[in-house]
Amino acid sequence: MRRFLIAVGVLGGVALSSPPAHALGCFSGAIAGAIAGHMAGHGVLGAAGGCVAGHAYHKHQLNQQAYQNRDDYLRQRQQVDPNFQNPWNNR
Numbered sequence: 001m002r003r004f005l006i007a008v009g010v011l012g013g014v015a016l017s018s019p020p021a022h023a024l025g026c027f028s029g030a031i032a033g034a035i036a037g038h039m040a041g042h043g044v045l046g047a048a049g050g051c052v053a054g055h056a057y058h059k060h061q062l063n064q065q066a067y068q069n070r071d072d073y074l075r076q077r078q079q080v081d082p083n084f085q086n087p088w089n090n091r
Contacts, residue, residue, distance in 0.1 A: 029054015
């Protein structure tokens with residue numbers, strides 16, 4: 001019993017001191033992948049694949065939002081100053 005309590009204390013301390021995971025999109029993708037994988041007989045494999053796909057899709061959405069924010073900024077800046085040069089000419 002003493003070893004169990006020490007192990008729980010150590011693991012609890014490690015869990016509280018570790019930084020949070022930023023697995024955005026992973027949870028929803030894993031749920032969808034697990035359901036699809038369960039239908040095919042590969043629930044765990046589907047969950048892992050869904051997590052990867054969901055995370056990649058979320059990163060894609062964030063990049064698209066960043067491009068939109070950047071374009072909105074450029075439009076606003078060019079309205080104020082017509083001589084403003086685009087610092088992101090490579091797009």
